[in-house]
Amino acid sequence: MAWRCKREWLMVLVVALSLHQAADGATKLPVNGLEYDFYGKNTKCGKAEKIVRETVEKAWKADRSVAPALLRLVYSDCFVRGCDASVLLDGERSEKTAPQNAGLRGFEIVDEIKQELETQCPGVVSCADVLHLAARDAVALAGGWNYPVFTGRRDGNISNAIAVDLPSPYISWNDALAYFDSHGLDVLDLGTLLGAHTMGVTHCRYVHDRIYNFNDTGLPDDQMDCRFARQLAQTCPYHLKPGQADPTVFLNPDSGSNYSFSSSYYTRVIDNRAVLGIDQQFITSKDGLRIADEFSHGFSDFQRYFAFSMSRMGSLGVLTGKKGEIRKNCRFTNARYPTRT
Template sequence: MSKAGLVAVALGLMMFMNFTSQCYGALQFGFYNGKCNSTDVEDIVEGVITGWIKKDPSIVAALLRMQFHDCFSNGCDASILLDGSNSEKTARPNLSVRGYEVIDAAKAAVEAKCPDIVSCADIIVMATRDAVAWSKGRRYDVQTGRRDGFESLAEKVDLPPPTISVSDSIKAFSKRQLDVSDMVYLLGGHSVGVAHCSLFQDRLYNYQNSGLPDRNMDPALLATLRAKCPQNETIDNTADLDQNPSSALAVDNSFYRQIFFRRGVLKFDQDLASDPQTQGLVTRAAFGYSFPYGFGQAMVKLGEVQVLTGSQGEIRKSCRAVNNPKNILSALNINA
């Protein structure tokens, strides 16, 4: 068989390995301690992220979204960072994902002090944690020790659409070993996110082809969103998912209060507040003290989804490309 054929076979085998392997136990708190002499890898990443956020606070939402999109499709293996004509970046749900240059900067800073040791997959998780902490969220500890994946295919991207029902979303999260509580708390990332008008415009003018707006939307919010999203506008504007102006850049529980009072922008967000399966969790997050801890723990569990460890992956030199296709062959003991 030709080398190209071997690579194709190897990729197919790696796809099977990636799907079946879920080595949560191999991750550790402080995995990099002592591996870079006296260098603290997490301090390096935090310094880079802090510098970026000071220039652009919206990068917090971008990093939260990046981690979710990476981990939810094929696991937390930094596959979303790989360039290519048919990579995950090119899948429609990922076209608006941004922040790649932030991860590049963190990777370059780490490589300068500690070459060939720290994975891009770990940098995504550490960077997102630091972004949350910078944005008034509770700082949570993350385990590290992930390896970077070899493949990134647009057709493998499997993300819940904005139109999904609460029940179907619960099933999708369950397939990733994330329960209902994890799902509700992870939606707290919407506390710093935005949505394009095209994702909720039907609620403003022609909900379910009724010719009327969604009656479950607060009238004041309806007026605000109609002003931002005129019916015949050709520009796809955006609106904050947390409609509390004083809290739109903070990772806090304000988002849950907004949807509790029927001020959810996306239909799915609003459904969380009324569905019997999630209503109680939303109420506790909105008016209790559960959100900071619950969100952090849900992010930790998200970071454990279908990870690669040990010889299952590699440590990329550049987060945008695998080191060498031959690495895939050698990982499977195939003579190239």
Template sequence: MAMGIVFKAILQFLVYSLGIFVLVGAQGTKVGFYSSTCPKAESIVTSTVKTHFNADQTIAAGLLRLFFHDCFVQGCDASILITGPSAEKNSLTNLGLRGFEVVEDAKTQVEAACPGVVSCADILALASRDAVVLSKGPTWGVPTGRRDGLVSSSSDAANLPTPADSVTVQKQKFADKGLTTEDLVTLVGAHTIGQTDCQFFSYRLYNFTTTGNADPTISSSYLSQLQSLCPSGGDGSKRVALDKGSQLNFDDSFFKNVRDGNAVLESDQRLWGDASTKSVVQKYAGTIRGVLGLRFDLAFAKAMVKLSNVGVKTGSDGEIRKVCSAFN
């Protein structure tokens, strides 16, 4: 029996590792794409992210969210970085995104070392990995070789996931990107270092039903804490941690909070109310144990590689921007 368990664990690891290589090879990107053309690119990005992180640790969550929002619109092509009146970043869904200056800073330094070689899309992908690592999360080899997109439209951001989405809607939005239900729950785990504004969840605290009651899925003890942080009629822009008790550490406590009714966003708490997503939350929260269940940190690394290859542009598609905020 013990040998069987060990064999299954080894098999799981091999499947996990092979899965990453298959994903990389199938999309035209690969780890170490710039090893000969710009060998210092990744270290420059890492150093830049670290400098900004040391000044403000919450920038890690900002970079991770920026990458996610980029990949969900036009694919992972840095379309979110373009500045302009009708650009993607100006969509209501993208208001509050942070980390643009980190990517621009890294791009400036990479351009100085290797002009016209490294895409903004790759810099953002690398920066999101570095943000996780600096937050005490897992590391992974980032497949590179993306090119920057030539389209950035605010109207294209209409289908981004929102805090009010049902599980059914969330699953469909992820499936449209080739991501599974397990990928959905795993990637939402990025909220372990996230923050949100009171305005995006205060309705759960005071006016969730027609009679003005709070969302019954919020634990009573946490409800009073949230009401204290976000008083009725208060500052809607006040920011609140999405992971109660572990805001700056990339760990599995977010899933324990979802299990215990301590999720801030309605879309996060709903993951506990649907059988297909609840089973994944249970696995990461340690509620149930299974030999074939991946740990959250390993699963997140795998899901990020998969996400990073959504809609990528390679070869002669797109361009390599000179600055990340404008098309060439």
């Protein structure tokens, strides 16, 4: 499979790193200036990753939904201005106030991690790196791979809701591909990162049309298993009662409230039991079907490629060297007059 072979060199390197058996000089990956074990080799904060891991583990034991919450924060950050932690900044018109970012969670966990890091080694670890390390640790706790994270990001001081152009849950497969391509990512990245939907929830308003009126037909989406459509309808009524909040459904009912990281998402997609339309459209393309089929049968392959695609997404628009800043507080920039453009 050509789409697999072109990334084979990266698989070999990442596996080697995870086993701590890389040859001299192989612990650096040319991902926009990021580096493996940046804090251990270049700073006096070699315990940075340990601090992040311990804090995330404590949060995860109290609430397993932190895993999808942290993953969503990374996604919402990297596709807007790059992976610079701009989504964490507070402000009347900051990114977190955009409609597309409604319901973002996990800020308090990042705050707690950053507070401990500033106590142990002030002014060293960026909020941007905290986000990626925390997401990795949450995925590992949920059953994913404890993959290497390339670090060395610095924080941006610009955050503007107008810049948020994240795609709608109603996006078509072709439009989703075009969106990823515009950010330098490909079909394998899209198909793999959609696998994050193995955990988490979505509001009924995003699946209402699939259950009741797909493409204005007055009928359910004919790509959805009819029994599953009836199950969704039990949680998502046709009309909400006055004052009733929009219910939520699990993106992957097989994972449910356990929020476990598994390949069952791909099995559900193949069986026409995906919740979101974009997930079901996944297998309408030949590449998507091949990716879903391989990952549904090979959890280890899914784990590895998820690590690769997270690394590729995590290198988008990063600030390194002397660019950006290291925030003291992830919610506020150190700059006296931050620019909101």
